[in-house]
Amino acid sequence: MSKSIASKPMPRRFHQARWDEPLIFELSQPGQRGVLPPAVDPGILAEVGNPAAALPDGLRRDQPPALPELSQVHVVRHYARLAQENLGADLNIDIGQGTCTMKHNPKVNDQLANSPKAVDVHPLQDDATMQGILEIHYRLQEILKEISGLDAVSLHPGAGSMAIYANVAMIRAYHEARGEGEQRDEVITTIFSHPSNGAAARTAGYKIITLYPDEDGYPDLDALKAAVSERTAALMITNPEDTGIFNPRIAEFVRVVHEAGGLCAYDQANANGILGITRAREAGFDLCHFNLHKTFGAPHGSGGPGAGASCVTAALEPFLPAPTVAYDGKRYFLDHDRPQSIGKVHPFFGVTPAILRSYAWIMNLGAAGLREVSEIAVLNNNYLLQKVLDIPGVSAPYARGKRRIEQVRYSWEELTRETGVHTEEIGYRMADFGAHYWTSHHPFVVPEPMTLEPTESYSRADLDEYVAMLRQIAEEAYADPEIIKTAPHNSTIHRVDPDWFDDPEQWAITWRAYRRKHLGNGE
Amino acid sequence: MTNKPFIHPLIPNSVPEVKAAMLREVGAESVEDLYAAIPADLRLQDPLNLPPPQRSEYELVRHVEAILNKNVTARERLSFLGAGCYQHHVPAVCDEINSRSEFLTAYAGEPYEDHGRFQALWEYTAMMGELLNMDVVNVPTYDGFQAAATSLRMACRITGRDKVLISAAIGCDKLSRIQDYLKPNIAIELIPSDPESGQMNLEALAKALSADIAAVYFENPAYLGFLELQGQTIADMAHEAGAIAVTAVDPISLGVLAPPADYGADIVCGDIQPLGMHLHAGGGMGGFIATHDDETFVMEYPSRLFGVAPTSVPGEYGFGDVAYDRTSFAHREQGKEWVGTAAALWGITAGVYLALMGPQGMVEMGEGIMARTAYAMDRIGAMPGVKLPFVDAPHFQEFVVDFSASGKRVDEINRHLSDRGIFGGKDLSTEFPHLGQSMLLCITEVHSQADIDFLADALQEVLK
Numbered sequence: 001m002s003k004s005i006a007s008k009p010m011p012r013r014f015h016q017a018r019w020d021e022p023l024i025f026e027l028s029q030p031g032q033r034g035v036l037p038p039a040v041d042p043g044i045l046a047e048v049g050n051p052a053a054a055l056p057d058g059l060r061r062d063q064p065p066a067l068p069e070l071s072q073v074h075v076v077r078h079y080a081r082l083a084q085e086n087l088g089a090d091l092n093i094d095i096g097q098g099t100c101t102m103k104h105n106p107k108v109n110d111q112l113a114n115s116p117k118a119v120d121v122h123p124l125q126d127d128a129t130m131q132g133i134l135e136i137h138y139r140l141q142e143i144l145k146e147i148s149g150l151d152a153v154s155l156h157p158g159a160g161s162m163a164i165y166a167n168v169a170m171i172r173a174y175h176e177a178r179g180e181g182e183q184r185d186e187v188i189t190t191i192f193s194h195p196s197n198g199a200a201a202r203t204a205g206y207k208i209i210t211l212y213p214d215e216d217g218y219p220d221l222d223a224l225k226a227a228v229s230e231r232t233a234a235l236m237i238t239n240p241e242d243t244g245i246f247n248p249r250i251a252e253f254v255r256v257v258h259e260a261g262g263l264c265a266y267d268q269a270n271a272n273g274i275l276g277i278t279r280a281r282e283a284g285f286d287l288c289h290f291n292l293h294k295t296f297g298a299p300h301g302s303g304g305p306g307a308g309a310s311c312v313t314a315a316l317e318p319f320l321p322a323p324t325v326a327y328d329g330k331r332y333f334l335d336h337d338r339p340q341s342i343g344k345v346h347p348f349f350g351v352t353p354a355i356l357r358s359y360a361w362i363m364n365l366g367a368a369g370l371r372e373v374s375e376i377a378v379l380n381n382n383y384l385l386q387k388v389l390d391i392p393g394v395s396a397p398y399a400r401g402k403r404r405i406e407q408v409r410y411s412w413e414e415l416t417r418e419t420g421v422h423t424e425e426i427g428y429r430m431a432d433f434g435a436h437y438w439t440s441h442h443p444f445v446v447p448e449p450m451t452l453e454p455t456e457s458y459s460r461a462d463l464d465e466y467v468a469m470l471r472q473i474a475e476e477a478y479a480d481p482e483i484i485k486t487a488p489h490n491s492t493i494h495r496v497d498p499d500w501f502d503d504p505e506q507w508a509i510t511w512r513a514y515r516r517k518h519l520g521n522g523e
Numbered sequence: 524m525t526n527k528p529f530i531h532p533l534i535p536n537s538v539p540e541v542k543a544a545m546l547r548e549v550g551a552e553s554v555e556d557l558y559a560a561i562p563a564d565l566r567l568q569d570p571l572n573l574p575p576p577q578r579s580e581y582e583l584v585r586h587v588e589a590i591l592n593k594n595v596t597a598r599e600r601l602s603f604l605g606a607g608c609y610q611h612h613v614p615a616v617c618d619e620i621n622s623r624s625e626f627l628t629a630y631a632g633e634p635y636e637d638h639g640r641f642q643a644l645w646e647y648t649a650m651m652g653e654l655l656n657m658d659v660v661n662v663p664t665y666d667g668f669q670a671a672a673t674s675l676r677m678a679c680r681i682t683g684r685d686k687v688l689i690s691a692a693i694g695c696d697k698l699s700r701i702q703d704y705l706k707p708n709i710a711i712e713l714i715p716s717d718p719e720s721g722q723m724n725l726e727a728l729a730k731a732l733s734a735d736i737a738a739v740y741f742e743n744p745a746y747l748g749f750l751e752l753q754g755q756t757i758a759d760m761a762h763e764a765g766a767i768a769v770t771a772v773d774p775i776s777l778g779v780l781a782p783p784a785d786y787g788a789d790i791v792c793g794d795i796q797p798l799g800m801h802l803h804a805g806g807g808m809g810g811f812i813a814t815h816d817d818e819t820f821v822m823e824y825p826s827r828l829f830g831v832a833p834t835s836v837p838g839e840y841g842f843g844d845v846a847y848d849r850t851s852f853a854h855r856e857q858g859k860e861w862v863g864t865a866a867a868l869w870g871i872t873a874g875v876y877l878a879l880m881g882p883q884g885m886v887e888m889g890e891g892i893m894a895r896t897a898y899a900m901d902r903i904g905a906m907p908g909v910k911l912p913f914v915d916a917p918h919f920q921e922f923v924v925d926f927s928a929s930g931k932r933v934d935e936i937n938r939h940l941s942d943r944g945i946f947g948g949k950d951l952s953t954e955f956p957h958l959g960q961s962m963l964l965c966i967t968e969v970h971s972q973a974d975i976d977f978l979a980d981a982l983q984e985v986l987k
Contacts, residue, residue, distance in 0.1 A: 493839050
């Protein structure tokens with residue numbers, strides 16, 4: 001009898017693709033072509049010649065741009081190699097990017113979004129010729145009205161932070177319309193709300209007041225009461241916060257701000273655990289926003305395109321970005337007659353490929369499915385919490401003994417103290433196991449943070465595998481921290497020397513800059 | 524048919540036995556226990572009232588396709604719509620690469636496990652740098668509107684001034700976006716352009732320029748298709764007054780048009796949709812902002828900027844964030860504006876596009892578009908009842924046709940064109956009332972002589 005094949009070790013023995021791929025400029029071979037533009041018809045040439053040659057000096061380009069010259073196969077091979085040197089959510093148990101709701105993006109939705117009937121529609125076509133696109137937008141608006149409980153929805157925003165900005169712009173317009181625009185110049189947020197709440201509000205001209213948590217990790221109600229005044233324009237707050245803690249006094253927060261005459265905007269970037277469970281409406285909010293590429297299954301595209309949805313009550317509806325997508329019972333149309341609108345936040349009316357995928361994702365699940373998504377996301381998270389807390393050196397600050405919603409912000413403070421290994425370095429080592437790991441947004445209020453969000457897409461075995469990776473790294477930290485200090489070992493590249501990035505003499509944001517600064521052969 | 528529990532393909536742990544075992548492990552009786560933190564009065568009592576689901580993949584496809592089939596696309600018809608979203612041929616390789624799941628499904632990965640996206644995005648900015656003759660280009664922001672609005676705010680921060688001058692030839696939607704974005708503390712004055720040539724009125728510019736002007740903004744090609752010939756003069760005048768020249772450009776034109784940096788622009792911005800993105804009903808936009816490698820400018824970008832760097836192994840390229848401390852990721856509201864998910868995949872795609880086209884492809888693309896546009900202007904401009912308002916200026920890709928003298932309205936003309944299978948140009952009659960019954964026609968490399976002749980013949984019939 002032959003021996004069986006030994007069972008797999010846990011964590012797995014991973015090695016990422018390492019093509020040692022040059023920069024595309026280094027692959028250039030003079031004269032090679034990747035694709036040919038259509039030739040100009042002889043009849044046109046006969047009539048007009050080459051008008052580009054007749055451009056006046058100063059407006060005519062004298063040298064062709066110094067782009068690389070590659071045959072098609074070499075372009076494909078280069079980018080295929082770079083793709084292999086990128087994990088993406090399909091390849092890894094992508095729970096290490098908390099707050100970002102990494103979930104499976106169904107392939108069928110990609111097919112639908114890429115169908116010629118979707119990609120070849122021009123946004124300025126007559127409404128009659130894009131009834132399908134408008135219907136998808138309208139239907140998704142109706143669905144998000146129900147999911148948020150609010151009265152009107154705009155799908156214009158290019159992603160979540162732009163939706164936050166659109167909400168701030170509407171808040172500003174609302175107060176201005178009531179003659180309180182100048183007086184109300186403060187926006188209140190919390191430190192565990194996404195940084196864009198403060199940043200977008202500041203961009204829109206507001207002073208920012210940031211509330212820190214009380215000792216249990218909850219947004220501090222007394223601090224809120226002290227902060228509100230006749231100058232309060234709005235509270236912009238994420239709930240559950242990036243700690244995964246649901247603020248049980250959220251309705252009280254809203255009441256306090258409303259009594260001061262301010263509006264309340266609910267950042268629903270972390271809505272994946274509360275779909276069909278609790279809504280902006282019940283908590284009294286005036287606005288909220290969703291990230292379609294997070295909660296509703298559209299892919300993240302290496303950092304966009306995503307899509308944001310701004311949802312508002314009837315009182316704020318007049319201020320929505322224009323045009324709105326409307327339906328008169330017979331036909332869908334773009335309503336440009338919006339005199340109080342904040343105007344445009346995006347060139348046309350939304351990121352249709354993401355909107356289409358999210359519509360399909362929701363339609364595949366339905367109300368019961370969405371609730372199951374949330375329940376399993378929360379179950380996964382609490383299961384993971386229990387397993388992670390068994391790992392030496394890690395803790396989950398705040399709300400001790402309480403359940404979390406869809407994610408947890410952990411702390412490696414103890415491990416760092418005992419081993420000198422920092423959370424960033426744990427991330428570098430995680431790459432050796434084929435996993436993505438992120439720390440948290442700055443500032444690190446939770447010391448040595450790690451934010452894990454195990455959405456509904458992951459099985460128990462996936463969670464156990466991720467925990468096994470973290471455990472091994474923690475054990476290495478205590479036994480032989482050098483392994484981590486020199487990681488990654490099995491990744492595409494080795495540890496990057498960061499010195500150039502903050503040095504104006506050395507940073508090289510383009511090939512031109514690199515040539516000039518480091519090869520000494522620029523202009 | 525038995526009444527089995529529903530196990531969803533998207534939710535592995537919806538298998539009841541697994542769910543029960545996991546609940547046991549966490550010491551919960553039911554999922555309800557896990558929601559104990561949410562007060563009862565905030566709990567939704569009834570299920571969400573949503574349309575019935577299309578649970579099988581087949582039903583879902585059928586449902587969505589039935590809706591999408593109500594569209595008539597710009598490729599099923601002959602389309603001359605542009606105005607910020609352009610119908611170009613998208614090379615198959617662009618779709619192939621941006622459909623690769625390693626890129627499509629990734630997010631904000633780190634420079635190690637997601638090295639590929641860092642290199643691809645750095646190469647995108649590097650190729651844009653060659654196209655623009657500038658050393659610094661951002662990881663894409665949302666779109667060209669945002670890029671313009673941010674460029675102007677950057678100019679204000681750099682100069683410490685709070686007023687900008689914008690060419691009145693800008694499109695209304697973009698101006699609306701800029702106005703909203705600059706509203707808190709920046710004033711805008713529009714500089715008129717010559718009604719015959721479209722060129723910026725330099726006397727008005729000279730009058731408006733003062734010590735409180737942060738930037739002068741114009742577009743080349745202009746929104747209405749003509750080229751601004753006075754770029755160098757405008758930039759010189761701006762610089763003379765201590766202001767920054769901000770120029771928006773269509774990157775597809777830069778095989779033949781001089782990059783704005785060559786005539787003095789300090790900040791150059793625009794949209795990358797033309798570089799390999801489909802129309803997507805306007806959902807394929809991505810913004811770029813470019814500057815010279817001047818620390819004062821670099822430190823005012825809100826966007827991520829990727830840099831190349833050595834690693835611990837000789838011959839390896841590493842990548843990372845340049846001057847990360849500028850961003851709202853690092854310092855929340857103390858950062859520059861804000862940064863978030865925007866349009867990275869379109870940036871990767873635009874890089875693929877530029878690599879495929881190469882220098883020669885971009886030259887041929889520009890020449891081909893200009894030739895086709897000139898031909899269309901000749902044919903249409905020769906018709907009675909038609910006037911081309913800016914005909915004396917060179918044009919790139921788009922031009923205005925004024926039908927006022929024909930006595931016909933643009934919407935009426937477009938209806939007739941539609942009957943003949945043509946999507947006519949954008950109706951400008953409300954956006955630019957002083958241009959009368961005008962439309963903005965867009966000609967790209969996708970239009971053959973026969974296509975342009977078909978449009979011209981149809982217009983001739985409609986105008987009879």
